[in-house]
Amino acid sequence: MSMRSSDQSTSQPVHIERVRKSFGTFTAVSDFTLHIAAGEFVTFLGPSGCGKTTTLKMLSGLLPQDGGEIRFGDRRIDMLPANKRNIGLVFQNYALFPHMTVAENIGFGLRMRHWSKADKKERVDQLLALVRLEGLADRKPDQLSGGQQQRVAVARALAFKPDLVLLDEPLSNLDAKLREQVRLDLRDIQREAKQTTVFVTHDQVEALVMSDRIVLMNGGHIEQIGTPVDLYATPATEFGARFVGANNLFAAKLAETGTTPRATLDGSSQTAPLTSVSTLLTEIGAPIWYCVRPEHIRTRKSGETAADSGLTTFEGRVTDKVYQGTTILVDIELKGLGKLRAERPTSEAAHLNVGDDIDIFIEQAHAVPRA
Ligand SMILES: Nc1ncnc2c1ncn2[C@@H]1O[C@H](COP(=O)(O)OP(=O)(O)OP(=O)(O)O)[C@@H](O)[C@H]1O
Ligand SMILES: [Mg+2]
Incomplete structure (x- = not known):
């Protein structure tokens, strides 16, 4: 040998x-x-x-x-x-x-x-x-x-x-x-x-x-x-969006494709921008999950001013707050859309309290097909 x-x-x-x-x-x-x-x-x-x-x-x-x-x-x-x-x-x-x-x-x-x-x-x-x-x-x-x-x-x-x-x-x-x-x-x-x-x-x-x-x-x-x-x-499927990392999924429909894709969220009249779309999606009107990572959600107490123009805004209320050391998990009930979880640096979210009315800003959103 x-x-x-x-x-x-x-x-x-x-x-x-x-x-x-x-x-x-x-x-x-x-x-x-x-x-x-x-x-x-x-x-x-x-x-x-x-x-x-x-x-x-x-x-x-x-x-x-x-x-x-x-x-x-x-x-x-x-x-x-x-x-x-x-x-x-x-x-x-x-x-x-x-x-x-x-x-x-x-x-x-x-x-x-x-x-x-x-x-x-x-x-x-x-x-x-x-x-x-x-x-x-x-x-x-x-x-x-x-x-x-x-x-x-x-x-x-x-x-x-x-x-x-x-x-x-x-x-x-x-x-x-x-x-x-x-x-x-x-x-x-x-x-x-x-x-x-x-x-x-x-x-x-x-x-x-x-x-x-x-x-x-x-x-x-x-x-x-x-x-x-x-x-x-850029997960391709709902399974991928849920299995890898934390995610918030909202039922929606694809409203626009191309370089500036947008979605219409079920329960909301406004369209919201998407930063990326699964390669499996091409058809306008297709049912999708509008996926938002917890770290891509910024929060602001209602009434506070900030230069967040251009980002999609939704109104909500803080339902829970979990301190994790470097970050804080903030659970939010969104008007008409349901629950969502944000994760923010502690320095930024420390002042939020359960019951606060807040505005949220979505920095990035991704679409996957919804069966
Ligand atoms: N010799 C066998 N006879 C019948 N079913 C089997 C046999 N070996 C595996 N399976 C089944 O095939 C499927 C895949 O098993 P496999 O061991 O490949 O899973 P896995 O992805 O390695 O899971 P884990 O993370 O638990 O190790 C399972 O449903 C298992 O029950
Ligand atoms: Mg195995």
Whole structure:
């Protein structure tokens, strides 16, 4: 068996075309198509049961797909058994070998692939440096913190220069603080190694922080593929608008398209400007959700003057106020339109009280189709 030379690129574009999987009559994944660039970090994001792990298992070969095609570059790999696909795996319970040292754990896949002793030593040292565990090579897993164990698991998955690394919720066993640190570590390690990676999570903040692109999944299908900014600023669907970040949704109709799109809100006679519109929307009169992020709502007590002209104004009353340190959540009942939540810097909203009559100004609004 030949060793892969160390200057060979480990990066491979990955093409997934119309891959699907059913269990009996239940469709777990339908027509999944995605093209991943070499070295890209892609996250599958979606609620529990949406098909993330099932898709990952089909990529890795642990589960046969019902149809479709998977290629690394030009090479079709979905006919190959799991151990011939050259994929590195990290699961939620990253199961290090407890009787092996850190170095032996990292070198395990190299031994299986018959790397020479010298090459193996060089590669393990490289990875220890990459995941910043130099000096801990001879420890056993139970002598490491959770975050350190997690990094050993990542190093083990990267060691044999896989074409693709798959990580299925690898951070969910870590406490909140460590999770925040390790996700940035993991991101840096992936960038430095230029390793094509698919990461799975149901945590939208994790997805926004780590990914080059996010595949938003729902009920076995893809809702949207885009950068973190795409998903947050211009969700394609109602599901995306509700799942990623906080949002206020109002039933409305598209009143104007083009460069100055506008909407007519149900229960209001005035039209309101939109700053962006889902690519799925083109028809005037189409039912939409008028989506407003809490941080895009400015408030002002009735009677106070301010230079907010040009922004859409609605009248309302403060129904609740939640202090969060740097920001304050302000719940507002809008005349004729219902409830809405604003989030403002504390310095700006501290003087508002429950029961106050206020005017609100919408700085940005986005439209998605309404079924
Ligand atoms: N072997 C199986 N037999 C029958 N149904 C299955 C099987 N494996 C998964 N499913 C179903 O397929 C759907 C997708 O499961 P999957 O494990 O891919 O979800 P997930 O997105 O990874 O969720 P989670 O965030 O909870 O891990 C679920 O409804 C699940 O119950
Ligand atoms: Mg899963």
